[in-house]
Amino acid sequence: MKDNNIETYYDKCIEFMEQIKNPILKECCQIIYKDFKEKLINKPATTGSHHFFKGGLLYHIYCVTRNAIAICNLYPDLEIDLDLVIFGGLLHDIGKTNDFYDFIENSDNVKNKGNSAVLLGHSYEGVHIVENYLSNYNIDDQFKNQVIHTIGSHMNEYSEWGALVMPKMLEVIVINFADNIDSHIEPAHPIIKQANKGEVYKINNAPREYYKSLNPFYNLQR
């Protein structure tokens, strides 16, 4: 992903929103994206573990939503609510918009320690943002809790940066795994071409090391 086409991914996220059938969720998501556009297209997704580049936050959000929709399509009989999956996918990390400085090349000026997400965590901050926007609509209270649950539980673990509560809906389980796939695979992109077969390599503070296959046949054309 190159910096100069991040706007393309913003447009693709807007296209995902078009698939949301519930008019309140669709409009709420559209307004949040309008209000947070500058932050989404300028911030990294993390301080180095994945998507550490300008617009990395938005690109990661696009990939997670894309992955989540694909997972739902693999399980058509489960009646997973695609509205919640798309809404939750597009907004799962919206709390990070208050977490970091905008990405500046060759700078370590990334963490914004004074902002609320640093003090409260991006799951809480995301819940806070989405709940504020949803308060403008006449929406069933329990359903609103389900919508917010997709943000607050998406990390699927209790930790410093983790979930407020464990996932209790299939929609969040899908979002969590879609998120995990993307955050573990993306860091390999810049280095995978140069890495030698059989060589262990580590990328920034990515969550794990990678070890390239020794199979002499694996990269032959299929």
Ligand SMILES: [Fe+2]
């Ligand atoms: Fe997250």
Ligand SMILES: [Fe+2]
């Ligand atoms: Fe994420």
